[in-house]
C-alpha cells in the first residue's frame with residue numbers, strides 16, 4: 001500500500017474518497033452515540049423533585065445571642081449563628097492577608113449579628129463541630145472539623161487544616177426580622 | 184493440543200454445534216501447567232471462588248434488602264434477625280469481601296515477586312489491575328448499602344474527593360450524588376451499580392483467564408516452559424491442588440463467618456446514618472487503608488496545586504502506576520528468587536504497604552506505634568515516598584545495576600536440582 005508507484009493512477013482518488021466516507025460515517029456514528037448517551041447521563045443529575053425542595057424558611061426568633069442552630073437544607077446542614085459582639089469583632093478585625101481564602105466578614109453576612117453558612121467542611125464534606133453549646137469550636141472560636149482537623153473562625157472562614165476554602169454562604173434572604181429564607 | 188474425542192453421543196452432538204466441552208477440556212483439563220508451581224499460585228482460583236460466593240450470597244441478600252434511605256438500615260437488621268439464615272448469608276457476604284481482597288492482594292504480591300507482569304504477560308497484568316479497580320468500586324458501593332454511619336460518611340468523604348478537580352469537580356459530585364448531598368438517589372444508584380459491577384468483574388475474569396491461557400502461567404523460576412517435560416496437565420494435578428487449597432481457605436473464611444463475623448467491621452456502622460452528625464473518627468474498610476494513608480499524607484501545596492487535589496491524584500496514581508511497571512522494571516530476570524538485591528527491596532515494599540495501612544487507620548496527629556514525637560502523618564509521608572520511589576527509582580535502577588544469580592536451564596532442571604539437594 002505504501003508503494004508510491006501505482007500501476008493506475010485512478011486508484012488514488014477512489015481510495016481517498018472511501019477513506020473520507022469511512023471517517024465521516026464513523027464521526028456521525030460517534031456523535032450519534034454521544035447524543036444517545038446524554039439522556040442517561042443527565043438522568044443521574046438532581047431530579048425535578050429534588051430541585052423543588054431547594055429552599056426552606058427558618059424562624060430565628062428563638063436563637064439567643066451566642067448560640068447557633070443546625071437546619072436541613074438540600075439534605076445538608078446549614079449553621080445559623082447569632083453572633084456576640086466579641087465574635088463579630090473577632091471576625092472583622094483579622095487582616096485579610098492572614099486568611100487562606102481571603103474574604104472580608106462583610107462579604108459573608110447580610111446582618112452582622114447573623115452568620116449563615118452551609119455546615120459542610122470544604123475539605124471532604126464532614127460536619128464541623130461547634131454548633132451545639134459545649135462542643136469544641138476549634139482554635140478560632142468558630143467550628144472544628146474532626147475528620148482531618150480543619151479550624152474555622154467566627155465568620156466560618158478556614159484558618160487552619162486541610163480544607164481549601166471557607167464554609168459556603170448559601171443564598172438567603174431575611175423575610176422579616178425573625179424569619180429567613182434559605183435557598 | 185489434540186481435539187478430544189467425545190464418546191457420549193449427546194456431548195458430541197452439542198460439542199459439534201457449540202464446542203463448550205472442547206473448550207473446557209482444553210482450558211481446565213489438558214492446559215499444560217508448569218510443574219513447579221507453589222501454593223502462591225492458589226490465590227487466583229481462590230479469588231474466583233470468592234467472586235462466585237459473593238454473587239450468590241449477594242443475589243439472596245438483594246431478595247430481602249430495600250434500597251431506600253429510610254428503610255435500608257432496618258431491612259439489613261431484618262435480614263440479620265428475621266430472615267431464615269439471613270445472618271449467615273450476610274456474614275458470608277460481609278466477610279467474603281475481605282476474603283476477596285486478601286486473595287487478590289496476595290495474588291498481586293505474588294505477581295510482583297515473580298515478575299509475572301513482564302513480557303509477554305502485560306495484558307494479563309493490566310486486566311488484573313482493572314479487576315482490582317472494579318472490585319474497589321464494588322466494595323465501596325456495597326459498604327454504603329446498609330446505610331449506617333460509616334456507610335454514609337464514608338460515601339460522603341470518598342465522593343467528595345472528586346470535588347478536588349478544578350471546574351468540573353462540583354458538578355461532577357452533584358451528578359454522582361443525584362442531589363446536593365449523599366441521599367436516597369445516591370443509595371439507589373449505588374445499589375444498581377453494586378449489582379452490576381460483579382458481572383463486569385466476571386467478564387474481566389474471563390478475559391484475564393483467556394490472556395493467561397494464551398501466554399501460559401509464570402512459575403517460581405520465572406523461566407518459561409521450554410519442553411513438554413516442564414509442564415503437567417492441569418487436571419488432575421492442579422484441580423486437586425486448587426481443591427485442597429480451597430479446603431484450607433474455607434476453614435479460614437468460615438472461622439470469621441461463624442466465630443468473629445464483625446472482626447473486619449466498624450461498630451459505628453450499626454448506628455443508622457445521620458446526615459447531621461459526623462462520627463469523630465472516620466476510617467475506611469481495611470482494604471482501602473493504604474490508599475487512604477497516601478491520600479492524607481499530602482497536606483502541602485506544590486506550585487499552587489492545592490493539597491486536596493494532590494492527595495487525590497497521588498491516591499489514583501498509586502494504582503495507575505502499576506500499569507506501567509512492565510516498562511519500569513529493567514531487569515531481564517523475572518523471578519526475584521534470582522535477584523539478590525531486588526528481593527530485599529520487594530520486602531521493603533511489602534512492609535511499606537502495611538505501614539501505610541497502619542497510618543490510614545490512625546488519626547494523623549496520633550503517634551506512630553505510640554512513639555513519642557513521631558507523628559502518624561510523618562510516617563505516612565515517608566511510606567508514601569517509598570511507595571512511589573520503589574516503582575519509579577528502585578525498579579529501573581536495580582534492574583540495571585544488579586547482577587542476578589544464574590538461572591536454571593529449565594523448569595525441569597530446577598526441580599531436579601532442588602530434589603537432589605533435599
Ligand code: HEM
Nearest residue numbers: 237238241242244245248273280322325326328329378381
Ligand atoms: C465483587 C463482588 C462483591 C463485593 C466485593 C461486594 C461487597 C459488598 C460489601 C463490602 C457490602 C457491605 C456489607 C455490610 O457491611 O453490610 C455489600 C453489601 C451488599 N451487597 Fe455486595 N458485593 C459483591 C457482590 C454482590 C452481588 C453480585 C450482589 C447481588 C445483588 C450484592 C448485593 C449486596 C447487597 C443487597 C448488600 C446490602 C446488604 C448488606 O449490607 O449486608 N453484592 N457488598
Ligand code: FES
Nearest residue numbers: 121123124145148
Ligand atoms: S472533611 Fe473536614 S477536615 Fe477533612
